[in-house]
Amino acid sequence: MEKVSRLTNEQKEYFMREAMKEADKAALIAEVPIGAVVVLEGEIIGRGHNLREQQQQAAAHAEMFAIQEACRTVGSWRLEGAQLFVTLEPCPMCSGAMLLSRVEEVYFGAYDPKGGTAGTLMNLLTDERFNHWSYVEGGILEAACGQMLTDFFRSLREKKKQKKTGN
């Protein structure tokens, strides 16, 4: 079954900016800046940002928190009809959580050449062997989402360098 987007470009960019606000929250606490929101009928029903270092939890990804909050909001593990926005292409775990929650449409910002499984290394979200698949669109505000990550890692390298030279 061919899946289609039900959103305008303006809507896609609006919600990706909301995901970027979540990524900002991660950056402020020295976490890799990745953020996500889940949207249902035009309303944000779940938000999340990366908290891996702070929580020391391997699964503490932005998308997982956004899906968890969305499930709480609707009172169901089924997020049928929902859209998920995330600033970076999802990894296998988060792609899998999107399938399990039956999210209808997935929009991501920057592509992840090292671990992205929503089109780059593979596309888990459109593999018809699973019992659900989603519409997927990458590259929403791609430059801005990618820049957040670039800036974060540059600043991290500079801090490490300063520490090394004692400045």
Added chain:
Amino acid sequence: MEKVSRLTNEQKEYFMREAMKEADKAALIAEVPIGAVVVLEGEIIGRGHNLREQQQQAAAHAEMFAIQEACRTVGSWRLEGAQLFVTLEPCPMCSGAMLLSRVEEVYFGAYDPKGGTAGTLMNLLTDERFNHWSYVEGGILEAACGQMLTDFFRSLREKKKQKKTGN
């Protein structure tokens, strides 16, 4: 790099029986009976069972709880050197969480022909494009692990039938 198992068959079966005890806890509360444990240096450091219906959370899989508890136990998102045992072949989400937590060895009981991604539909755990990969072995106490699921679904069908006929 070739990964190898560091466990004897007796050890594998011992820990799989512990995972089955977790699956029993799920069955008792009418959840699909799937259980998991994480082991480090011979000690169980995390346990979990499926709680999807009870929590109405898409990501409430046995492996996720076991990994979460294991991360809490060691105080780190890195579970290097750890072994994970689960009664059913993991889905993409749980396979991904195993990669992210850097679990060293994964042992599962029954194969999942519909959604298993540790060898059946694909093997996410040995894909060298990701930044971690694991030793994977399926079929540990396979018949017993599979029987738990068969019994559960048979009982569910009988209950539905009784409800339909009013008996």
